[in-house]
Amino acid sequence: MSMIAAFYSNKSVLITGATGFLGKVLMEKLFRTSPQLKVIYILVRPKSGQTLQERVFQILNSKLFEKVKEVCPNVHEKIRPISADLNQRDFAISKEDMQELLSCTNIIFHCAATVRFDAHLREAVQLNVTATQQLLLMASQMPKLEAFIHISTAFSNCNLSHIDEVIYPCPVEPRKIIDSMEWLDDSIIDEITPKLIGDRPNTYTYTKALGEVVVQQESRNLNVAIVRPSIVGATWQEPFPGWVDNLNGPSGLIIATGKGFLRSIKATPMAVADVIPVDTVVNLTIAVGWYTAVHRPKSTLIYHSTSGNLNPCNWHKMGLQVLATIEKIPFESAFRRPNADFTTNNFTTQYWNAVSHRAPAIIYDFYLRLTGRKPRMLKLMNRLLRTISMLEYFINHSWEWSTNNTEMLLSELSPEDQRVFNFDVRQLNWLEYIENYVLGVKKYLLKEDLAGIPKAKQHLKRLRNIHYLFNTALFLIIWRLLIARSQMARNIWFFIVSFCYKFISYFRASSTLKV
Numbered sequence: 001m002s003m004i005a006a007f008y009s010n011k012s013v014l015i016t017g018a019t020g021f022l023g024k025v026l027m028e029k030l031f032r033t034s035p036q037l038k039v040i041y042i043l044v045r046p047k048s049g050q051t052l053q054e055r056v057f058q059i060l061n062s063k064l065f066e067k068v069k070e071v072c073p074n075v076h077e078k079i080r081p082i083s084a085d086l087n088q089r090d091f092a093i094s095k096e097d098m099q100e101l102l103s104c105t106n107i108i109f110h111c112a113a114t115v116r117f118d119a120h121l122r123e124a125v126q127l128n129v130t131a132t133q134q135l136l137l138m139a140s141q142m143p144k145l146e147a148f149i150h151i152s153t154a155f156s157n158c159n160l161s162h163i164d165e166v167i168y169p170c171p172v173e174p175r176k177i178i179d180s181m182e183w184l185d186d187s188i189i190d191e192i193t194p195k196l197i198g199d200r201p202n203t204y205t206y207t208k209a210l211g212e213v214v215v216q217q218e219s220r221n222l223n224v225a226i227v228r229p230s231i232v233g234a235t236w237q238e239p240f241p242g243w244v245d246n247l248n249g250p251s252g253l254i255i256a257t258g259k260g261f262l263r264s265i266k267a268t269p270m271a272v273a274d275v276i277p278v279d280t281v282v283n284l285t286i287a288v289g290w291y292t293a294v295h296r297p298k299s300t301l302i303y304h305s306t307s308g309n310l311n312p313c314n315w316h317k318m319g320l321q322v323l324a325t326i327e328k329i330p331f332e333s334a335f336r337r338p339n340a341d342f343t344t345n346n347f348t349t350q351y352w353n354a355v356s357h358r359a360p361a362i363i364y365d366f367y368l369r370l371t372g373r374k375p376r377m378l379k380l381m382n383r384l385l386r387t388i389s390m391l392e393y394f395i396n397h398s399w400e401w402s403t404n405n406t407e408m409l410l411s412e413l414s415p416e417d418q419r420v421f422n423f424d425v426r427q428l429n430w431l432e433y434i435e436n437y438v439l440g441v442k443k444y445l446l447k448e449d450l451a452g453i454p455k456a457k458q459h460l461k462r463l464r465n466i467h468y469l470f471n472t473a474l475f476l477i478i479w480r481l482l483i484a485r486s487q488m489a490r491n492i493w494f495f496i497v498s499f500c501y502k503f504i505s506y507f508r509a510s511s512t513l514k515v
Ligand SMILES: CCCCCCCCCCCCCCCCCCCCCC(=O)SCCNC(=O)CCNC(=O)[C@H](O)C(C)(C)COP(=O)(O)OP(=O)(O)OC[C@H]1O[C@@H](n2cnc3c(N)ncnc32)[C@H](O)[C@@H]1OP(=O)(O)O
Pocket: 115, 116, 117, 118, 153, 154, 155, 230, 231, 232, 247, 248, 249, 250, 251, 252, 253, 254, 256, 257, 265, 316, 318, 319, 320, 322, 323, 340, 341, 342, 383, 386, 387, 390, 391, 394, 395
């Protein structure tokens, strides 16, 4: 019997960010391994015209929850959505709901965050710092609370190259930042943002670092732990391989590559691609919840959920395997044949952006205009290039994360728990994982049927023929223009023609002699 699974039986768990990528997998795993769990409270806001109930219904009826329904048929009765907006004071939770949360909650998993790299500092501070502070305040009023697990990111200190499992101080106190956001106007915030974030690349990593300091300062006598995942990717094993439902991290770039939009990207091929499967992060998080509640470590422990130091894979290997899989299992209706490469300096990046990204988009838009349709490709391409420019920082640096606490926790688990809540990344076979990831992107993100593969292959053949035809036509046109204008080009042309003529005559003569 799994000790961790038994621990969660009869517990009331509170999850923020349960409608997000990580939160959904966390909820699924908790229900599947501890069907006796009492209740999971989730803080949800109405979104895109959907009520809370509709959002929960959609999650429970998704492919991800298929296995849960077999082991926990009354799962819908055990999820208790609480209307909440983490941007509002007291999260805009009703009095009755707040009362229930305060009196019943045993474990908190705080996953909610804005993960946008370009979020305005005010917005990022509100969600990643102030909301964390408010949740800690709530937690301090929960008599039955056993553990508070905060999800941060391994990149919160990405301004350092070696990162230990400790909380690093921030030059400006989080409380001062929170206060100043209340009275500074947007233009002043815009002005001071670069100074505040310093050598971090964006407001996301900066505010996640502030969030950690808040956890350290405001945890009072709570049992608190922080989990820091690196780049979270599709599931490795559970509930099935390759599940993913959003475009963050590598997933969007896999689509852009498979659809033939992305042809080159500035990357350091030998830099470590510190991707970590979402189910590995979730297994560690659940184990951390158990350990923190049962062993009550004296200080706040930080756990790195990273792959680089135990089982490294680099961007070159990852890129090649993505391309190899896409060749075997192509995506439908590709714009161009998938054939991406890495560039390593700004000049070649700009060159390929112009030649391989913008020029085909302009030509395609011209074709759309000619056929009476609205041009859209250049706009899409510019958005993709903007997205890539924001991700570039992470594919051109390498970090070393120490994983002592994570390894210590692994050694504390019983063999059964190590199996059920496996977060030993050394067992990960990268080639298999990436293949399943690409397949998962096709099935769960793009919702493409595998029966369409022969048609997709045919489409790629057509694109290859168009590519050859286009290149030949372009070559002939340029050559014709050159010959018309330049004596040197004419001379080269006559030289090539006479050389070919002599070559053919020689072979003809020698074959006649043999006969
Ligand atoms: C041999 C060579 C082969 C080469 C082959 C290469 C194969 C592949 C190799 C793999 C290399 C992996 C590198 C990973 C590095 C990850 C580092 C993460 C590290 C940090 C981890 C964390 O701790 S943190 C969680 C991560 N946090 C994000 O990752 C948020 C990013 N994101 C945004 O910050 C906003 O998204 C941003 C961008 C502002 C736009 O903002 P925006 O307002 O302009 O637009 P939206 O967000 O509304 O999105 C507008 C349209 O872009 C679509 N899109 C959104 N994201 C997209 C995305 N990643 N890739 C594509 N497309 C994306 C979206 O679906 C929309 O499409 P549509 O319009 O058609 O609906």
